[in-house]
Amino acid sequence: MSHNKHLWAPWKMEYIKNKDSSQKLFSEKANESEDRENLILYRGEFCYIIMNYYPYNNGHLMVVPYDEVDSMEHLENDSLNEIMYLVKKSMTILKENLKCEGFNFGANIGEGSGASIPKHLHFHVVPRWKSDTSFMPVVGSTKVVAQGLYDTYDQLKPFFERIS
Numbered sequence: 001m002s003h004n005k006h007l008w009a010p011w012k013m014e015y016i017k018n019k020d021s022s023q024k025l026f027s028e029k030a031n032e033s034e035d036r037e038n039l040i041l042y043r044g045e046f047c048y049i050i051m052n053y054y055p056y057n058n059g060h061l062m063v064v065p066y067d068e069v070d071s072m073e074h075l076e077n078d079s080l081n082e083i084m085y086l087v088k089k090s091m092t093i094l095k096e097n098l099k100c101e102g103f104n105f106g107a108n109i110g111e112g113s114g115a116s117i118p119k120h121l122h123f124h125v126v127p128r129w130k131s132d133t134s135f136m137p138v139v140g141s142t143k144v145v146a147q148g149l150y151d152t153y154d155q156l157k158p159f160f161e162r163i164s
Contacts, residue, residue, distance in 0.1 A: 026050075026064045026120045039153055041160040042086065046079040049086055049160060051153055056126050058147045059098045059156070061090055064122040071109055075121060083123055086163070090125050093159045098152075100127035
């Protein structure tokens with residue numbers, strides 16, 4: 001018998017039911033014009049910044065190249081340069097606006113790494129706080145995200161519009 005408590009997250013069921021390694025979620029979102037609905041904070045020349053629909057923490061972002069590639073070896077240098085620039089800018093914006101104290105940054109490359117969309121390389125920027133390792137995940141086996149996705153989007157969007 002499990003001693004874990006359960007918090008219901010019904011919004012995640014759509015993702016679980018429709019999880020398909022052939023999905024083109026990032027390509028589709030990049031071609032749509034509803035940035036707020038799709039949580040796209042910024043569009044660059046070679047990549048864009050989107051908030052994670054299923055965040056590990058408040059403000060969890062992804063920097064995604066427009067080109068659908070599955071590995072670093074296939075990523076054009078111009079895209080890689082812009083990704084790193086936008087990661088740097090994103091971290092500055094998140095520090096100033098969400099008062100985070102650190103970050104997890106990286107990519108899951110290939111199915112063996114746990115990549116949920118292995119055919120489209122993307123980079124995660126996850127804000128961290130000393131307090132986000134509180135008792136809830138340790139004792140309650142539960143993660144708390146402190147702010148709604150669209151509230152966070154509305155808070156951050158004006159700062160991403162200033163990126164040049």
